[in-house]
Amino acid sequence: EAGVAQSPRYKIIEKRQSVAFWCNPISxxxxxxxxxxxxxxxxxxxxxxxxxxVVDDSQLPKDRFSAERLKGVDSTLKIQPAKLEDxxxxxxASSPVKRGSGREYEQYFGPGTRLxxx
Amino acid sequence: xxxxxxxxGPFNVPEGATVAFNxxxxxxxxxxxxxxxxxxxxxxxxxMSVYSSGNEDGRFTAQLNRASQYISLLIRDSKLxxxxxxxxxxxxxxxNKLIFGTGTLLAVQP
Numbered sequence: 001e002a003g004v005a006q007s008p009r010y011k012i013i014e015k016r017q018s019v020a021f022w023c024n025p026i027s028x029x030x031x032x033x034x035x036x037x038x039x040x041x042x043x044x045x046x047x048x049x050x051x052x053x054v055v056d057d058s059q060l061p062k063d064r065f066s067a068e069r070l071k072g073v074d075s076t077l078k079i080q081p082a083k084l085e086d087x088x089x090x091x092x093a094s095s096p097v098k099r100g101s102g103r104e105y106e107q108y109f110g111p112g113t114r115l116x117x118x
Numbered sequence: 119x120x121x122x123x124x125x126x127g128p129f130n131v132p133e134g135a136t137v138a139f140n141x142x143x144x145x146x147x148x149x150x151x152x153x154x155x156x157x158x159x160x161x162x163x164x165x166m167s168v169y170s171s172g173n174e175d176g177r178f179t180a181q182l183n184r185a186s187q188y189i190s191l192l193i194r195d196s197k198l199x200x201x202x203x204x205x206x207x208x209x210x211x212x213x214n215k216l217i218f219g220t221g222t223l224l225a226v227q228p
Contacts, residue, residue, distance in 0.1 A: 041220050042122075042221055043162065043216075043218050045215060045217075048215065091161060111161055
């Protein structure tokens, strides 16, 4: 089974520029998450989708960050304009919704996109 | 106060040692608990779920104390390959929102 795919793997941009990240979850996984992981910290949830609807975006800085999952499969996360403090690894994860399986909380992470803002 | 707190370490232990990591959480409504492992410059991967009765998977034992809001992970007979960051993770509720601790770095020395 293919894992969660993300691209690009690395990105270097200057502050005030824009950037976009792409994620393809595991086939059949209805729930998709975007996390931000700053060096030395644990991942922090930015946004959660259930199919193509937003479940939680309470920690997404909406003045500069946006995300979409139009067809309920792939997703893109955009930052515009970027700030120095946005330097981090952006992780995409997905999980199945199989109630009662005992594994519905297991999230599978992609390799991440390492963003450096200079 | 952070919702999930861990000792960041690093824990430097010799091969074969037993090492324990502790974690506390502040939200009493938390429902599910996990340990994730993250290798350097890699993505987090689920190590094990944590159940109230305690659970074991080979050399790894996880325990949960809901009254004290405390989670632990014990690794016996440490291997070099156990070197990684161990993330304590709490599921807050029905939306499957995971709250991660900052992680504890383990370095197993030959």
